[in-house]
Amino acid sequence: MKKRSLIFSNSTITFLAIFLVFSLLQNGVKGQANSQTEFAIWDSNGELVKPESYREWIYVGTPVTPNDMNNGKAPFPEFHNAYIDPVSFAAYKATGKFPDGTILVKELVSVGSKAAVSGVGYFQGDFIGLEATVKSADHHADEPGEWAYYSFTTEAGQALKKSSPKFETASCNTCHQVSAADDWVFTQYYPILRAAKAK
Numbered sequence: 001m002k003k004r005s006l007i008f009s010n011s012t013i014t015f016l017a018i019f020l021v022f023s024l025l026q027n028g029v030k031g032q033a034n035s036q037t038e039f040a041i042w043d044s045n046g047e048l049v050k051p052e053s054y055r056e057w058i059y060v061g062t063p064v065t066p067n068d069m070n071n072g073k074a075p076f077p078e079f080h081n082a083y084i085d086p087v088s089f090a091a092y093k094a095t096g097k098f099p100d101g102t103i104l105v106k107e108l109v110s111v112g113s114k115a116a117v118s119g120v121g122y123f124q125g126d127f128i129g130l131e132a133t134v135k136s137a138d139h140h141a142d143e144p145g146e147w148a149y150y151s152f153t154t155e156a157g158q159a160l161k162k163s164s165p166k167f168e169t170a171s172c173n174t175c176h177q178v179s180a181a182d183d184w185v186f187t188q189y190y191p192i193l194r195a196a197k198a199k
């Protein structure tokens with residue numbers, strides 16, 4: 001009897017050990033798949049597929065260019081809620097550099113109201129667009145800094161595009177290259193990235 005229960009507990013331990021190794025391996029594989037490509041995905045036409053889960057990425061800030069301060073039509077109206085994929089955020093925190101595969105999006109949101117019980121100001125209204133930038137040696141070898149720019153924004157009231165070709169360098173990249181504070185990214189307007197950057 002005693003022997004049997006010993007055998008049982010030995011095999012339980014063996015089973016648990018195998019289970020543990022298996023789950024570690026599985027997590028390792030998952031971690032690898034997460035490392036770069038999961039967030040920026042290109043379709044067979046070379047277009048960037050609209051990311052789905054970006055509101056669960058790391059939020060980095062909200063520049064706001066209201067239409068009423070930009071001759072009635074800001075180039076990117078109006079709030080820009082910016083997010084970075086979590087794997088690249090962790091790398092940026094650790095190394096102070098945006099790794100290959102970094103994707104940032106800015107989700108455009110209209111000004112919904114200019115007064116609230118807290119006072120007058122600008123308050124977010126509706127989602128109206130989505131832009132993205134990706135750093136990729138594979139896909140953007142010819143672009144300055146290996147960054148390229150994409151837009152899923154459509155006419156007002158229409159659903160966002162499901163994929164986007166990259167813009168010409170002169171349309172987007174050049175301004176980012178000249179004016180952004182850190183590797184084509186406007187970290188001067190994202191306090192969360194500045195605070196995270198490795199010292």
Ligand code: HEC
Nearest residue numbers: 063080104105106131132133149150171172175184185186
């Ligand atoms: C005249 C300069 C200029 C041009 C041209 C420009 N941008 Fe930007 N972009 C900015 C500035 C400034 C910010 C940060 C402040 C803001 O959002 O208003 C920004 C931020 C972004 C961000 C958030 C991540 C980051 O790099 O800071 C994305 C995504 C983006 N732009 C996409 C685009 C796309 C797509 C185009 C081309 C259609 C484009 N931009 C053209 C100036 C520019």
